[in-house]
Amino acid sequence: MTPATTRYPYQDAALPVGQRVQDLLSRLSLEDKAGLMFHGALPFALGTGPAEELIRERRINHFNIIGAATQARELAEWHNSIQRIAAETGWGIPVTLSTDPRHAYTDNPGTGALAGPFSQWPEALGFAAVGDPDAVEEFADVARQEYRAVGIRAALHPQVDVFTEPRWSRGAATFGESAELAADLVGAYVRGFQGETFGTESVSTMTKHFPGGGPQLNGEDPHFSYGREQVYPGGNFDYHLLPFRAAVDAGTRQVMPYYGMPVGTEYEEVGFAFNKRILTELLREELGFGGIVCSDWGILTDGDIFGRVFPARAWGVEHLTPEERLLKALDAGVDQIGGESCVELMTGAVRAGKLSEHRLDVSVRKLLEEKFLLGLFENPLVDAAAADTSVGTPQFRAAGRAMQRRSYTLLTNKDVDGVPTLPLTEGARVYLEGLTAGDLGPGFIAVPTPEAADLAILRLRTPFEVRGEGFESFFHCGNLAFAPEEIERVTAICQAVPTVIDINLERPAVLPELAEHAAALLANYGSDADALADIITGRAVPEGRLPFDLPRSMAAVEASREDMPFDTEDPVFRYGHGLSLPAAGDAAFGDAAGARVPLPGAEPMAGRRP
Template identity: 40%
Template sequence: MKATSTLVGRALQHEREKKLRKATILAALTGIALTVPASAESLPTRQPHLGTRTIPILHAQGLAFRDLNRDGQVEPYEDWRLPPPRRAADLLSRMRPDEKIGQMVHGSLYTTGDDYIVANASQEILDKHVTAMITRLAATPAKLAAANNGLQAIAERGRLGIPLSLSSDPRNQLEGVAGASVAAGGFTAFPDPLGFAAIGDARLTRRSADIVRREYKAVGIRIALSPQADIATEPRWPRIDGTFGSNPALAAQMVGAYVAGIQGGADGIGPDSVAAVVKHWVGYGAAADQGFDSHNYYGRFSAVTQTALPRHVIPFQAAFTAHVAAVMPMYSLPKQLHDAERHSIRTAAGFSRYLLTDLLRHRYHFTGLVLSDWGITNDCHETCRVGAKPGAEPNWSDFSPAWGVEDLAEEDRFAKGVDAGIEQFGGTTRVDALMAALRDGKIAQAQVDRAVLKVLTQTFALGLFEDPYVDPDTAAKLVGNADFLAEAQRTQARSIVLLQANRGLFPLSRATHRRLFLRGLAPQPFAALGFTIVDRPNQADAAIVRLAAPHQLLHPNFAAGRVQHEGALDFQPGDPDLEAVRKIASTTPVIAIVHLDRPAILTSLRPYTAMLAGDFGATDAAVADALTGIVRPEGRLPFELPSSMAAVEKQRPDLPDDSVAPLYPVGFRAVVPTPKINRRASR
């Protein structure tokens, strides 16, 4: 009798728990819009591959499921036949408050050499319940895949078996800048986004983004902290090279194509997707104060105005149309914007309810996740505001772009961010401060549940709950394979912009210019084409010189300022590169190639060049292909090149291409006859 009573009691308790979970699911789903494909609502019937290390596999009705919570039953959140929102709501109902809070932060993985600091990662994942992390690990594709698998094996040990969602800054370009991108290493290196804008082919952009998707997915990266949809309206701004230029309509085409490529389609994310995070909402490119970047206290303001703002929104709307998974707000504080009640915006975008809720959600109807940029809730101490002391090394640990809320307590910065519309905080694992804000009533449980539901839904949609693991051998074969590299090199060459073309020099031919003098280029690509490389300019038929766009190091005492290209855009008197070109030109025709990471002023350089071109990230081999006509350089300027610094200083930082009498207008390309294509057989 006692046994029967116990069984009945257990049955009643189980029924009550089911009803409670159902009520929680319905409550959580109410009013939630999610950026997942409509097809996600249909019930899949095909058995997915299950990847596991220690999680048991359950079998029911001839199908297999991962027993994530190890209770011997197929719970709704473990059932891959159910749509992601349903599974997310069920999992939400099973989570403790600390587990929910862990979903609202997006941490940073620490590395040593070519591996992670595993003890640190274990603490973040298992003790703090953090399951979203950025990886900046620079390793071979196989090593990176294996290291990411090791992290997923740690996550398996969590109470509910929630997998990691690993993110990365852009990796598929030649150079990396701390806080913005990672050098390609073994990944396929395309030109910077400016190069795709220079070509202007949306299909090419989508195909290239699809290659990025396949490479990321092969190593276990499932969130791309890109594309950068900012409009490059202030030519001195250091982050122009990550944008698609200054033309809002062209940038919109490129952004939409990139999102569709990296997410594997334009209808939302699924198991084959890498979730895209479009950034930085909105007006980041309209940098105030000489174009200084808002990573830094001295550059914290955006000059975007109410009248110019709609132009800056245009590329984001293309991302929304392509159902981008997430949006990242800018660091900047827009000092010239006001809300509907004409109140000035007094905080950075990540703390602005007007920008994140009134505009992003209500006016522009974005339904995906809002992920803050990195470190916005950190304390901004003296070093953050004035830089490191003379002789001291600036440190990223002092970094905090909490503009407008620097003097609030950390707990209150979290609360203000949540109230504005942030659902996940990047670059922090301070779950204690976020939990304190919940405990103290500064944020509501409903706000937490809505945010966590959105995060979980995207993780389910990506298929990570079924198989978070990757094959290192496949990664080694796929990432940076010969076909990808060949396409990338062709794209680099195509993106080069001819600004001044000499009919006698282009395309370079061994018949007329066999002997070349090179400065800033490796000899091998040209030697392989049959050219003779000489040691002195006066021995050459032509000289090819590669130059960086002019820049200054104005703030070496700031962690970001020391790696960013700031200041003047023109070659200053006595500049070593300018003097070298002038000297070479006295004896030999000069072909100058300038890397246009910003809109360089070439007025003083042009008189010494017989031919002038700009690149947006190209190997020396790609330059050789373009100059010899193996690949036709077809780029058009994605921004104007001003004629003087005086013109730059008079232009409006929030409007594109508005300097007086630019040396080269936006969209410019020198008119040259179609070259006779050389053949690689000469190599």
């Protein structure tokens, strides 16, 4: 018997959601319930084949999309095909598709996808650099519309970890080093995605990584066993909770605990998804969160990623069997297991008397309520034909490009022959790395060597160490300092000709030599070359202020405490630093050398520094 031929109360949109949930819950088999409690992963490039087995055989109906699409319509049609499979299966429970961020420049299959057909904005650090909640809400509202157009109804973000350990690879997706600023911005993020009232026009937000993934030992990432320890040498655990308190107050629907295990605290030294005091006592009882807790991906079983087996991120409970890990996570307060499809562990535990079906019901109610409130039972399909005109519209793309420009941070702007280097004037011969003369626009002449140039413009990236091949290579960790040979090369260019350096700060680079020798030093947090061109020619004005300190040396980074903000000694530039430039056509430069404008929560900075 299927909903296609018989009407049931849960299908009646006129009934209260609670009544519909109870009716459907009463009809579900153990297998149906178990399937709801797993949030699988589906590579878009593999088509609908993997989805069909997971939906029909394992009754899983929450999926994280892996990989980028080139056209919005392709993604929308794929989504509709999956929904049709779900409609024909069991009680016709619709699929909830989720995604990591896909509106910026991250290209990491474990953390985010390139924008592709979606509008392209800076990373979250760029929003922190501007510090404008209205801009955050505008972005989130645009992303909500684009997600809905292709069928994505859950955002595996915002990531509100406080970026206190500068070596950590995940910092670009955070709101920076200030917990106060992150708390200021997260409410706008949640509102933009979910609206003032959560409903059929919303995209559900999954705020992560509770209770704050920033203080990783030596900045390593807990996707890997060598990064499993989360440490608090400054005793600053509560500081990292501030953005999560704000997210809960703003009504975030879901929360994801991180892989890391706390070391040297009052809490059990196990990964946060297995940690009952963290999830039940702290998140549920103290913070008052009543929504869905979904674990990070792959905490139960070993998994094959790009042909290499990675162990389960079961830090602190490696000695337990996968079934025992599942039971511990559920007892801790997890409602859904991310990135796994081992439903037999759950059904087997119930049938063996190790787990009550009532415990499943507690989580399944929340998961079903979410689907009903999103309107998925009434409108599971999207208009695939309209997707290409609804996603990446000229208006949305213009908004993303404008934010790229706003977020630029001008770190230095030295006088050359008594005139500030920026903005540039037309007619110069320029040596370019990382952009073309076409990006600059008419009026500039590209030359092949610095010696033939009046000016050099270089685009650089924050250095990192390669930890391994394949999946591991996507995580940029370790050393933040440029190699000596690169410093020598760039310094030689700076000495040959006045040089503008633009550096992509995915992490806080160590750059005292660049600051010393560059005629002008700019920072971006994800931008196209034409955004840089608009900034340096004065067609756009940089508004960004540093969302973290820029350390002077790796020795200072290594001596700092992972959980403490603003803890590196004598940084080259402080949090909140940024210079001003005039817009093109301004009558006077004014303070072109730059007046520092503090970010929200930045003053009095001294009061929060150790």
